[in-house]
Amino acid sequence: MKKTRQVAAPKSAVSAAQRDVDAIVAGRHRDAFAVLGPQQAETGLVARCFVPNAEFVTAYTLQGKKIGELSRRHDAGFFEGKLTIRKRQPIRYHARNATGDWWLTDPFSFGPVLGPMDDYYIAEGTHLRLFDKLGAHLIDHEGASGVHFAVWAPNARRVSVVGDFNEWDGRRHPMRFRQDTGIWEIFLPDIGAGRAYKYEILGPKGQRLPLKADPFAFHSELRPATASITTAPLTHKWGDEAHKSYWARADARREAMSIYEVHAGSWQRRDDGTFLSWDELADRLIPYVVDTGFTHIEFLPITEHPYDPSWGYQTTGLYAPTARFGDPDGFARFVDGAHRAGIGVILDWVPAHFPVDEHGLVWFDGTALYEHADPRKGFHPDWNTAIYNFGRREVVSFLVNNAIYWAEKFHLDGLRVDAVASMLYLDYSRKQGEWIPNEKGGRENLEAVKFLQEMNVAVYGTHPGVVTIAEESTSWPKVSQPVYEGGLGFGFKWNMGFMHDTLEYFAKEPIFRKHHHDQITFGLVYAFSENFVLPLSHDEVVHGKGTLISKMSGSDDWQKFATLRAYYGFMWGYPGKKLLFMGQEFAQRSEWSEERALDWFLLDYAPHRGVRATVRDLNYLYRSRPALHARDCEPEGFNWLIVDDRQNSVFAWARNAPEHDPIVVVCNFTPIQRDFYEVPMPRAGKWREIMNTDASDYGGSGKGNGGAVEARAGQGGVKATMLLPPLSTIMLEFAGE
Numbered sequence: 001m002k003k004t005r006q007v008a009a010p011k012s013a014v015s016a017a018q019r020d021v022d023a024i025v026a027g028r029h030r031d032a033f034a035v036l037g038p039q040q041a042e043t044g045l046v047a048r049c050f051v052p053n054a055e056f057v058t059a060y061t062l063q064g065k066k067i068g069e070l071s072r073r074h075d076a077g078f079f080e081g082k083l084t085i086r087k088r089q090p091i092r093y094h095a096r097n098a099t100g101d102w103w104l105t106d107p108f109s110f111g112p113v114l115g116p117m118d119d120y121y122i123a124e125g126t127h128l129r130l131f132d133k134l135g136a137h138l139i140d141h142e143g144a145s146g147v148h149f150a151v152w153a154p155n156a157r158r159v160s161v162v163g164d165f166n167e168w169d170g171r172r173h174p175m176r177f178r179q180d181t182g183i184w185e186i187f188l189p190d191i192g193a194g195r196a197y198k199y200e201i202l203g204p205k206g207q208r209l210p211l212k213a214d215p216f217a218f219h220s221e222l223r224p225a226t227a228s229i230t231t232a233p234l235t236h237k238w239g240d241e242a243h244k245s246y247w248a249r250a251d252a253r254r255e256a257m258s259i260y261e262v263h264a265g266s267w268q269r270r271d272d273g274t275f276l277s278w279d280e281l282a283d284r285l286i287p288y289v290v291d292t293g294f295t296h297i298e299f300l301p302i303t304e305h306p307y308d309p310s311w312g313y314q315t316t317g318l319y320a321p322t323a324r325f326g327d328p329d330g331f332a333r334f335v336d337g338a339h340r341a342g343i344g345v346i347l348d349w350v351p352a353h354f355p356v357d358e359h360g361l362v363w364f365d366g367t368a369l370y371e372h373a374d375p376r377k378g379f380h381p382d383w384n385t386a387i388y389n390f391g392r393r394e395v396v397s398f399l400v401n402n403a404i405y406w407a408e409k410f411h412l413d414g415l416r417v418d419a420v421a422s423m424l425y426l427d428y429s430r431k432q433g434e435w436i437p438n439e440k441g442g443r444e445n446l447e448a449v450k451f452l453q454e455m456n457v458a459v460y461g462t463h464p465g466v467v468t469i470a471e472e473s474t475s476w477p478k479v480s481q482p483v484y485e486g487g488l489g490f491g492f493k494w495n496m497g498f499m500h501d502t503l504e505y506f507a508k509e510p511i512f513r514k515h516h517h518d519q520i521t522f523g524l525v526y527a528f529s530e531n532f533v534l535p536l537s538h539d540e541v542v543h544g545k546g547t548l549i550s551k552m553s554g555s556d557d558w559q560k561f562a563t564l565r566a567y568y569g570f571m572w573g574y575p576g577k578k579l580l581f582m583g584q585e586f587a588q589r590s591e592w593s594e595e596r597a598l599d600w601f602l603l604d605y606a607p608h609r610g611v612r613a614t615v616r617d618l619n620y621l622y623r624s625r626p627a628l629h630a631r632d633c634e635p636e637g638f639n640w641l642i643v644d645d646r647q648n649s650v651f652a653w654a655r656n657a658p659e660h661d662p663i664v665v666v667c668n669f670t671p672i673q674r675d676f677y678e679v680p681m682p683r684a685g686k687w688r689e690i691m692n693t694d695a696s697d698y699g700g701s702g703k704g705n706g707g708a709v710e711a712r713a714g715q716g717g718v719k720a721t722m723l724l725p726p727l728s729t730i731m732l733e734f735a736g737e
Contacts, residue, residue: 154182203366
């Protein structure tokens, strides 16, 4: 083996101290910018560089003027020498060896990119443009084009950018440390978009950590690879101003919101089983959603994640649309296409926890940086994941900026925040002794509460028209009330009670439903305590739970399909916004799996087409009739007409909106046809039947009221005598006196 030659430093002000040379070569110098690049010496400027494999190095200005020959101090590639220029400036090197030559621009000859105001706001935790400062950005700087890298790692001894541009060698591009913020930065000239990179970090004890992906990466390699990718700013030209303006002026609580929940990787696939691209999804999914009548698409997390069976909920790249479906511009095109078609796009967002994959955030700089060190606060037992430290301002800023990033850069219409309950309670899924009380001795996570409030204030304050939706399963008060009223500040909350009670009810045989009447009526006791979304989500069709059609009771398929159609009619007539997971709109029979596409062949069969037609027509009615949506979140939008017919399992109510005719909803949840059934009505006159889930077009028996009923005033008030089809929901609209 060739012995490395170390030349003793001449006694000259030009020469770096031997300890600095050795530290640079070993990759352990804590301040490479104090050694490398143009440096002021007693006799003028000198240049020092580390260029492995070079035998000769000559320095030039960026304009091509020769300014000095550098001599090799260390065989590993450390060079230094005097410069003929008097003023420090960016320089280039011409390197040569026996096999060839190459040019490189010295990153250590450039000044910092971040400034004192960045330091101030970052340190304060109030910087709302972190995504423009941290991560990898293609910029022009001091006469050169390249990429600026910046990463927060306050406890690291050394951080280097490594990638396919430097042979993943951490010695070549150690970064500049900004003491006030704990951020490391470097400008690397002569590289552009599409370059794989990570950070090589030495921890506080000098230990070399596993290579880390960039927390602010805007693009990543396709799994199983885990490197971040440099990417240019989005180039897509947006054409959704009308859509954005409409929602910015609207009160979302009083708008129709019918949400189609989608897992982008398994809605449909190519014939060979591979994922569709964003453009392919746009060509297929957007027209389908428009035709089926939904107002919004809600994607399960599409942020970068390493493990497909996590469905995206264990994300390692909160700022990067996953590479599974293409590049970030592709996702921007999808969102814009949806907006131009009148469809909003909501992202499932996961700030509650993160996976412990070694390339991710866990022990990022050799310390518990993003998470709590104490597992009683920093480890989630349900998912074996790490929990963000919501008491650390830099972590809160990272998450709040991420929410703003998706709204701003990708024009998203909303964020559905996952697992809020796990954030709110310190003892969530923990036994006694496995959690630490808060400063007041309670179980509430006060730091998480403050974070959620800050996030909601920031999103609503900077992007009018964007909504936030909490998946929160407890009785925590004021989840969807403003922060200034003591609430968490969400726009909406998932109504998990509605989902649990109604699914249990419809799983029971009709003969037993009279004993469980309150599972339908109880929800109206609290229906207006929050701004609710009624969710029939992915969680109900996985892990052995079956599908919605399989949950419905019935002695045969006819009863199951009739019950499901009646359930949908009930839900679309019930106060609250709607959410339905993909496949359930046509009664998918097999349980959902992220490994395969939905069973689209089922639409070849009439019962499944009938369910989809039911959902499509319900969506049309819901959107077109203000009585069904304009007071979804306010008690004046609902009043019971029949609440106590337990024996027959019949329910009736009116939906109302100011200056619009009411809609009457009548449900018969037994397979017995009810002839000559009297229903109290809001007013006398003709009422047109606008929905009958038992219609023959939907696969029902075709029983009904000939299209209309007549309500007449009498001693007991205004009533209409009608036929209630078996296992059905009908809707009636006032048609005149």
